[in-house]
Amino acid sequence: PTNDLVTAPEILFFWVARMIMAGHEFMGKKPFTNVYLTGIVRDKLGRKMSKSLGNSPDPIGLIEKYGADGVRVGMLFSSPAGNDLMFDESYCEQGRNFANKIWNAFRLVKGWEVDESLSNPNEQAINWFDNRFNESLAEIEDDFKQYRLSEAIVSTYKLVWDDFCAWYLEMVKPAYQHPIDAASYKSTLAFFERILKLLHPFMPFITEEIYHDEVFGEKGEMDCIIVADYPTVGSIDHAILKEVETIKVVVAEIRNIRNMKQISPKEALPLQIKVNSSLNYEKWLNIIFKLANVSETEFVNDKVAGAAGFMVGNDEFFIQLNETIDVDAERERLTAELQYLQGFLKSVDAKLNNERFVQNAKGDVVQNERNKKADAEAKMATIEASLIALRG
Known part of the structure; x- marks a missing residue:
């Protein structure tokens, strides 16, 4: 007896149904609880793979080109539960790029110099990512319970690539050739270790390699990530998640103005804010300053004439430029x-x-x-x- 049976729909009545009946007849209990039906691997045009069509790739060649983890991720990207798998080699390339992203993020964090005397300026960013991780983990666990493996890897991909690498690391990383405070460094390593455990079922090789690095503490020969405790979902503060989504849009809009006006990213810009909502922007100013290169902020009650402006929700933002609008x-x-x-x-x-x-x-x-x-x-x-x- 087992919990899950992975099989093909073609033998559902020829074999699966017989096992169920035999289990109840001879053992008095069901032989398994869940039946997961796999689809057929097809090419990206929906055709069955065959030698005559020449559309069946060599798995060894794919692994040599994209890495075992890259191929695993590529297969998962294209395998919706219960449906045929439309294989496209570009998914394997995306999987390889994902592995490179993880490795480069690890190299970045490992290369930071820590200064124990510095205070922690990143409490808001750390609090946000902790909640974002828990929110994403809850979604991934729900996907696993319903055998939606493709959706689970997509949620994990977005958490790592977008939330952790593109936003969190940019929020907390120190300026060039400057040290980071100990609290931020410790929290970032803790997040990274949780991410490795989350990724391990999908990408066992790169996660095991990074997990044994000295930055995560000394480990014995048998202290492998495959037997480490899987992360558990903690409490989720939806308010802070909503606030950060607003801050992301603010940063993106300021960057858009830079692009439209051809302003160098190195040139700091003054920002004026007319708040029409209940969001407290003051506690997020250090992140806006850092990610959008803002020199100063001012809260105003009226529109600013002659300034480039944009809206986020009901709130209005103005940037005074040294030019005539x-x-x-x-x-x-x-x-x-x-x-x-x-x-x-x-x-x-x-x-x-x-x-x-x-x-x-x-x-x-x-x-x-x-x-x-x-x-x-x-x-x-x-x-x-x-x-x-x-x-x-």
Whole structure:
């Protein structure tokens, strides 16, 4: 008897059903609890692999080219539960790039110099990633319970590549040739070790190699990651997760203005904020300063004339540039954004005015549409006010 049976749908009635009946008949109990049906491996065009078509890759050749972990990840990317696997070699390349990303992130963290005398300026970033890890781990565990292995690796990929490498490490890493404080370094290593354990079922080779590095402490010969305790889901503060998503958009918008105005990333910019929401931006200023290279911030009560501006939610942001704003171009941009929001609002209203949708859809889905309407109306009001100011 076992818990899971992995088999093919072709023999569901020829063999699986017989085992179930035989188990109950002769042993008085079921032989297994779950049946996982695997699909057929096909090429990216949906054709069965065969020698005559020449579309069957050599696994050894793939491993030599992309690494064993890269091939494993590539196969998982293309294997939705219960469906045929549409194999595409580009997924293996993506898996290899993922392994390189993990290795380079490890080299970055290992190369940091620690100064025990420094205070910790990264408490908010550490708190955020701790909650983000728990949120992602809960999603991954749910995927495992439902045998959605492809979804589980995608969630893990996003956590590591986007949240850990692209955001968290950028938030906490010290300036060039500067040391990091001990608390931030210790927390980052702890996060990295938890990530390695999370990744190990998908990428056993690179995770075992990194896990035995001296930065994670001395380990005995049998202290392998394969027998280490798997991470457990902790409490999740959804408020801080929502706040950081807003801060990410703020940083992205400032970077967009740099690109549009062709301003060097090294040139620090002043930022003025008109807060119309309940979000406390002051506790996130050090992250905005660092990731967007902001020189100073000022909280204002009115719109700033002659400044490049953008909105995040209902809050307004202004950047004073050492140039004259092209009023016509700004008016054109705002008008285009207003027209987009008007079209978006029309589609939302169509749903909310549909009685069948309101009656049959889940309550949270209907409420989400109402929230979209409120947000769009608030943004439209702000844009209309900006257009009036430009006319003046």
